[in-house]
Amino acid sequence: MVGTPNSIRIERRRAAVRDEILAAAWEVARSRGLAQLTLRDVADRVGMQPPSLYTHFDSKHAIYDAMFAQAWTQLLDLTVAQPAPDPSRPRQVLRADARLFFDFAVADLPRYQLMNQRTIPGFEPSPEAYAVSVRVMTLYREQLAAIGITRDEDVDLVVALVGGLADAQLANDPGGERWSRLLDRAVDMYADHLNLPTEEN
Amino acid sequence: MVGTPNSIRIERRRAAVRDEILAAAWEVARSRGLAQLTLRDVADRVGMQPPSLYTHFDSKHAIYDAMFAQAWTQLLDLTVAQPAPDPSRPRQVLRADARLFFDFAVADLPRYQLMNQRTIPGFEPSPEAYAVSVRVMTLYREQLAAIGITRDEDVDLVVALVGGLADAQLANDPGGERWSRLLDRAVDMYADHLNLPTEEN
DNA sequence: GTCTATACTGTGATAGAC
DNA sequence: GTCTATCACAGTATAGAC
Structure with a gap:
């Protein structure tokens, strides 16, 4: 028992429970719909009573917020894990980024709704959660800048x-x-519009 | 009093109350948000008790459905009222259609959410309401066809x-x-992509 | 420190009196 | 057609057992 103080073990346990709750929340969102998620459904799936969720999350919105951060972190990890783009092939960079984002968006409707649409009535991501999404967008902006696309209008x-x-x-x-x-x-239409060189060049 | 049977006057009165309820619903949606619309807010604004709304609409979703139909009908009217496009100027046709749709969409967030996004948890438009949206899209397709854009992929x-x-x-x-x-x-980027003639031609 | 039990508020919806 | 009363269930919050 030496070497692992109780405080750390407890912290780990708490984090594990949090992840379990979030996993259950994703399941409910995918089966019932993101906005139809209820704390009772989540608690049932975890094997807790609904009020017990408040030990781990301050509110239902706090659960949405953690899910929001998880989703953008997934996309961030995928983007980072992507093979390094070759700036000498600008169209390939564009296609790879677009395909990654598109496939990620289309793969999971409630996840996309939470990330990019205002599906949840009063939900606004916390600054910490929002920061993750900003980081992803910054990454894309850097990749675009590497192939010469720097104007805001072009990125937009x-x-x-x-x-x-x-x-x-x-x-x-x-x-x-x-x-x-x-x-x-x-x-390609967009690349033509910006007069990006084709692969043959 | 001759010439206007009671049945017709009653029908008119009912339609007027329905419109009043819908107008109140739009007001609530714009001030509180589309998904935060409650029957109590609507009833208050009309000067009724909440259950009385059920005399005019079967459910809250039925109110959303009527709002959905209203919104698409507005866009339909605007599109029809548009000055007849000149097919010999294809880019002008494209720009006019795009601007009309874009400005209409941007002018009213809850209206756009109801028309085009899945903001309301279980809401699906009724076949009759959906038919209005199909009619608008058919109109656009016809205008695109008139300037030579007929392939589904190009329209999409x-x-x-x-x-x-x-x-x-x-x-x-x-x-x-x-x-x-x-x-x-x-x-214009899209028009270039399709090699549509420019205005100078 | 957690979880259970319970209660409070607000929501859409229904039943029945008038 | 409208109202009063009421229901079922949501999110939320607190008290108390272990």
């Missing part, structure tokens, strides 16, 4: 383009490929 | 492009112009 345009395709896919053809098939073409 | 692309800009505007800069300024440029 491609963000809206990819986001619009993801929205349309989720709203009109969930689980399908109708807009997914248009992604590369849309990115 | 411009729909996603304009929708993505509207989403970004509402989500990240509500009331501002950051993405609004990009609209004409985005449409």
Whole structure:
């Protein structure tokens, strides 16, 4: 028992319970819908009484907030784990970033709703949670800057383009490929518009 | 009193009350948020007790459904009232349609959320209400067809492009112009991509 | 320190008197 | 058609057992 003080073991246990609650919350969100998530459902799945959740989270919104941070952290990890883009092939950089974001968005509707849409009535992410999303966007901005795309308007345009395709896919053809098939073409259209060199150059 | 049977007067009165309730619902949605709309707020504004609303609407979702139909009907009317597009100027047709839709979307967040996003937990429009939205989209398709844009993928692309800009505007800069300024440029990018003739031709 | 038991407030919805 | 009374269930909060 030496070497592992109680305080640390307790801290670990608490973190494990928190993760368990969050995992249950994701399950409920995926089966019932993000906004239909109830603390009773979550508590049932974890094997607790609803009020016990308040030992680990201050409120229902605090659970949403932790889920928000988890989701953006997942995307952050995926983006970092991505093979380093080759700035000499700008179109490939664009396509890779767009595909990563698009597939991540389309893979999980409640996750996307929580990350990017205002689906939960009064929910606003905490500054700490929001910071994660800013970090991801900063990463993308840096990758775009590496291929010469630095103007805010140019960044905004491609963000809206990819986001619009993801929205349309989720709203009109969930689980399908109708807009997914248009992604590369849309990115090329954008690259042409900016006169980015093609791979052959 | 001759010439106006009671049944018709009663019908008119009912329709007037319905409109009054819907107007109150829009007010509540704009002040409190679409999802935070409560029957009590609506009833208060109309001067009724909450259960009395059930005389005019079967459920809260039925109110949302009527609002959904109203919103799409507004857009339909605006589109029809638009000056007839000149197919010999395809870029002008594109820009006009895009601007009409974009400005309409951005002008009223709860209306846009109800029309195009899944903001209300279990809400799905009724077939009759949904038919109005289909009619608007059919109108746009016809206008696009008149300038030679007939392939589904091409239509999907411009729909996603304009929708993505509207989403970004509402989500990240509500009331501002950051993405609004990009609209004409985005449409031109799309027109270039399809090799549409420029106005000079 | 946790969890259980219980209660409070606000919501959509229904039943029945008038 | 409208009202009063009431229900079921949500999120939330506190007291007390262990």
